[in-house]
Amino acid sequence: MRQKAFILFLCLEQGLGGLKTYRNLKKPKNEYPKNQNDMNITMNINQTINSNVMKKSITMLLLLVASIVTMAQKHPVDKLFEKYAGKEGFTTVLISSKMFSLFSNLETDDEEFDDLMNSLKSIRILATDNDVELDKNINFYDEIMKELKVSEYEELMVIQEKDQNVKFLIREVDGKIVELLLVSGGMDGNALISIKGDIDLKNISKLSKSMNVEGLEDLEKIDKKKNKD
Known part of the structure; x- marks a missing residue:
């Protein structure tokens, strides 16, 4: 009887462990804890993207202004x-x-x-x-x-x-x-x-x-x- 109970306990423990592993796999990425290095990398990437977007916007604005000035200066x-x-x-x-x-x-x-x-x-x-x-x-x-x-x-x-x-x-x-x-x-x-x-x-x-x-x-x-x- 004790042997059967021990075997049942092992099965339950293995089952619960598998369930925990499954839940961890299903957990969204944003729920994982981030360390400071990961957060710094993410911030640097966002800053780079924002900087590139800003540069492109400024370039397009300058081209538009130059085009308007050129048209205005036509003889x-x-x-x-x-x-x-x-x-x-x-x-x-x-x-x-x-x-x-x-x-x-x-x-x-x-x-x-x-x-x-x-x-x-x-x-x-x-x-x-x-x-x-x-x-x-x-x-x-x-x-x-x-x-x-x-x-x-x-x-x-x-x-x-x-x-x-x-x-x-x-x-x-x-x-x-x-x-x-x-x-x-x-x-x-x-x-x-x-x-x-x-x-x-x-x-x-x-x-x-x-x-x-x-x-x-x-x-x-x-x-x-x-x-x-």
Whole structure:
């Protein structure tokens, strides 16, 4: 009898031990006691993660601010071209320095024209297509002049009529004209011409007569003004 009781006691003890082991396996990890080293490691990991997240957030914020500043600093002429170029009702002409180099390789009897082709870097033209309704709703002159840093330019010629404003502006660097800007806006049509390079006003009117590009005819007004002077 005592032997059977002892065997039963051993079985119960083994069973309870197995149950304790099972319970320990089922216990969630966060219920295990942590020593100080484990807690320090966990804190360091959390601090590293938070630091990385903060660095990424700051980087994204700086990129966003830089993008906004870049957009705000765009030249009004560039902004106007981006706004209307290629859209219905507008004519856009872009002539690069490569095209001018091709012109300069042509043999002509006009040395002044050849010199002009060699000195120009680019011509950009944006104009409305004689659309009365379109000209009622937009005005290149107003859009450009309200944002243009006028202090960087010198007025060459101004034409003001009842429903039309035209202005010729030049920008100089070290005594040389590097940009000629024509802005026209009103009911009679809207046009913007930007010419960059080493510009000689004596020859600039030749562009209209020689290249036959729509929009350049306004440059002949410079020649007329020069003859009056």
